[in-house]
Amino acid sequence: MRGWLSLVAIALMLALGWSAWPIAPRWNPWAPLDVEEAPNWLTRYKLLRLRGDPQVCRAALATSKLQYRPQANSPPGDRCPLLDVVRVTGGPVRLSSGFLASCPLAVAFAMFERHGLQPAAQATFGMPVTGVEHLGSFACRNVYNRSQGRLSQHASANALDIAAIRLADGRRISVVQGWAGGGKEAQFLRQVRDAACQSFSTVLGPDYNAAHRDHFHVDMGGWAVCR
Numbered sequence: 001m002r003g004w005l006s007l008v009a010i011a012l013m014l015a016l017g018w019s020a021w022p023i024a025p026r027w028n029p030w031a032p033l034d035v036e037e038a039p040n041w042l043t044r045y046k047l048l049r050l051r052g053d054p055q056v057c058r059a060a061l062a063t064s065k066l067q068y069r070p071q072a073n074s075p076p077g078d079r080c081p082l083l084d085v086v087r088v089t090g091g092p093v094r095l096s097s098g099f100l101a102s103c104p105l106a107v108a109f110a111m112f113e114r115h116g117l118q119p120a121a122q123a124t125f126g127m128p129v130t131g132v133e134h135l136g137s138f139a140c141r142n143v144y145n146r147s148q149g150r151l152s153q154h155a156s157a158n159a160l161d162i163a164a165i166r167l168a169d170g171r172r173i174s175v176v177q178g179w180a181g182g183g184k185e186a187q188f189l190r191q192v193r194d195a196a197c198q199s200f201s202t203v204l205g206p207d208y209n210a211a212h213r214d215h216f217h218v219d220m221g222g223w224a225v226c227r
């Protein structure tokens with residue numbers, strides 16, 4: 001019965017199109033993602049949709065509280081062309097430095113900060129996160145800096161390496177020390193990793209391999225991994 005009802009609902013949605021869809025945007029699959037709204041079962045789909053539609057992505061980015069500047073596209077022929085990239089310079093949390101980000105990466109970062117990182121810090125430490133330290137986003141290189149093979153998601157500013165989190169009381173929780181340290185910090189970092197998986201396509205941390213012992217690699221590529 002439920003399956004049949006969902007089929008009817010989907011058929012209705014298709015017949016009406018999104019302009020006639022009478023319900024709130026967060027339940028409307030055609031409405032752009034609004035970073036402020038609580039995630040639901042459509043959020044994953046809306047995040048994936050950002051990757052193929054720059055206009056939809058820009059609309060979603062405009063709902064984030066990030067400070068960012070659009071960057072010019074790279075000239076054709078670049079080995080690592082940057083298209084529809086912004087420079088994220090700040091937002092609700094202080095960044096160790098600004099970073100270049102593809103539009104989907106910037107939106108996913110805002111979603112992660114708002115709906116993953118802050119709730120995890122409140123639940124574990126009873127205070128908000130005030131800063132995120134990262135090791136960079138854009139690098140024109142292959143995966144693991146190998147001389148051959150495919151380009152890294154970093155080569156299109158579609159990946160970010162997160163190294164440490166700063167709490168409101170000034171405490172700094174680094175992946176390299178906190179992950180293996182046990183206690184609240186280790187628990188918090190695991191919550192952060194799991195929360196990152198709700199926003200980014202790929203999340204690789206210390207559980208994945210030794211190359212990620214000191215950071216969470218997050219990206220918006222086509223490979224769905226959470227480890």
Ligand SMILES: [Zn+2]
Nearest residue numbers: 159160161217
């Ligand atoms: Zn990385």
